[in-house]
Amino acid sequence: MRALIHDFETAGGSARHCGVVQLAVLGGVLHTDGRFESQWQHSAHYHPGGSIDPATTRVHGIHDEDVAQCPDYRHGIPPVYREATRQGFDALVMGYSNTGFDNVIARRLGCRPRRSLDLFIPAYRLKKRDGLESASLGHMYRELTGGEPTHAHEALFDVTMTAALVTPLMARFGFEDFASFLDWATVGQPVPGLRLRFGPSRGKTIESLDDDALTAALNGWRGGNIDVHASLDAEYTRRGLTLRPEQGRLF
Structure with missing residues (x-):
């Protein structure tokens, strides 16, 4: 199955109104075992159309001066999603807590996925079932892969971590077929x-x-x-x- 994994870093505020300072996307194929084979990648910084909330800068480390000369996100991002659609990656859009955040922003900018998977949903189910400390992306990446989330909140690293979680999440819940896992995770x-x-x-x-x-x-x-x-x-x-x-x- 062709799929797109996306992640935004923003200037702060509601997903319905916020400006964007970074978008990273991976387009590729999800194999039956959940392995994601990347075939296309985009990562860029954008001007958010206003100033960045200092509290948000403390999360992702992006300052106003870092994006002062970048293209306005409202003009720069729609072509990215059009290209993703042209390549057929809109069959499934994935992310981490993307249902109420990344997908909301993406819809404002022209993304119309045929199906969506929020990996936070099965991750949170795992946290509650096994009594894990946290269901955050970084904690789950460490728990399920043994890797360190050294660049968390950098959009390209976040989509890479998200891609790495599919197979181990399937294994923790006893799924061997991604299609079955997708049905379970979206109900x-x-x-x-x-x-x-x-x-x-x-x-x-x-x-x-x-x-x-x-x-x-x-x-x-x-x-x-x-x-x-x-x-x-x-x-x-x-x-x-x-x-x-x-x-x-x-x-």
């Missing part, structure tokens, strides 16, 4: 102890919410982590609540 599953990352109940576990807060969270979910929706739905059903809220189109 939401209830995860005990999941904490909300949105709304007035942000930071609370789903199980700890009262009925009104649970209903509000379920009604307020508008896409993102598929396991959050599955966990909200399962808890709602477990309590025997019947006035299921109208959510409209969520996916």
